[in-house]
Amino acid sequence: MTGIPLRRSWPSELTWTALAVAGVTGGYLLVARHGTPAAGGLVGHGLGIAGFVLMLVAETAYSWRKRPARSGPGPTRVWLQLHVFTGLVGPYLVLLHSAFQFRGLAGVVTLVMVVVVASGVLGRYVYTAGSPELESAAGGRQPLAIWYLLHVPLSAALFVLAAVHIAGVLYYTRLLR
């Protein structure tokens, strides 16, 4: 457990995340001053689509880059920062998309999403607070167990559930109109 430098400075990716969340919140409150935008409306769907795209980036880009065999562009640290940014802003957009209605498959998707984000935050800023690269951060494998038991598997499940949710929406609102 030696030689792991503790991060003391505020992570820059969280600054960017906070700015994005603040901007989105401002715009959302402006639109929502006469009522919460419905999930199926223009604003609601826009939030959902944008959130899903960001989450897709979070789910794939870092996983792809961090494979030891690959030496993609840029340091892995930056890819992790991108993962954190998209992995926080994306779910926030999806949360606004839900119009705070949690029922059926959409409710399950939201719940799984919250668990995935929470496990990610815990893993990144609590268990492996000192290293930008998760794979080499832990002095032992135990702190990373949360990754392999919770964060990564649930991310895969979330992807499947979100895809089914989107397919269901398209099926019922477009194909059957």
Add this chain to the structure above:
Amino acid sequence: MPLTTGVTRGGLIAAALALGGVLAAVGSSGGAMFSPGGLRAGGDSAAALGGVTSHAALAGRCTACHASLGAGETMNAKCLSCHGDIRSELGDSTALHGGLANARQCLACHTEHGGPTASLVRSGAGAADHERLGFSLVAHQRTHEGRGFLCGDCHGGGSFRFDPGRCENCHRSYQAPFMAEHLKAWGSHCMACHEGTDRFSPGRFSHDSTRFALTGAHERLECARCHQGARAVADLGTASRECVGCHRTDDVHRGEFGADCRACHATVAWKPTSFRHSFPIAHGRRGSVACRACHEPGRKFSEYTCYGCHEHTPERIAGKHSEEGISGARLDDCVRCHATGREQEGEGREGDGGAHGERGDDD
């Protein structure tokens, strides 16, 4: 352990479990898991349509409204197959649905899954049709309570025909004094003047934004006092911006002083004025003198008489001026020689034959 594809074995297992869970849910409860919300429980009619009295009674039977893929039918057709009352309106141009361009596009105006008590009409639905029918919804996006408008707020009855009485009911609820005056002045046929784009309620409209700011006594006037005969918004701009446009009939000067009322008057009130009498009316040191002492009622203010006071009698004045050769009409123009009303200031003017003589030639 991560696989070479970048997906962990745990991820694959979780994804498979999720997919299995979805399939199990679909198998057990159909498409209910995709429902974005509950269906409306209360119907507008007690009569059963399609075997139910409310959408909520359809429970999880998604295909009651959602057409099956590949079945060759549309959801709009499904709506109309149950709602025969609406179907019969389509051939009646005076009925609500018969007057709509997209009457067969049910989802253009209607929605569902908002819960047991949610409205089935989208907020702002039919806006384009309102423009076409002569009444824009531009000024009716939100009620004075802040909620979105519902069709039933303005339309009543089974055919949803427009009900002018509903304008009055709603507007009276938050601007009763104004509406009382407004209805008295204009009548209750609201759409004769209003086409939905105007809203002259305080706070949204300021007369200062026009070319005639309302000040003084004008601020308290009912609109119709100036906008006489206006029957459309465009007519409001035709009101005169000149004082005499409205005040010619009550001009006590009878037009004698021209149309520049502002030279002496302000909009606060006709009196007091900024007019200063050129003749010192207190010359007799008897305090204030009533206007009619010099100016006869109904006559021009440029006409005056000095015989309304004390020793001035025509006979006496005529006798006193006869030796000066002043007589006739010139004798009535006292101020010409007595500009301040003093007797002495006229002395020596008798030799002013030019003035009197020339004026005499005019007669």
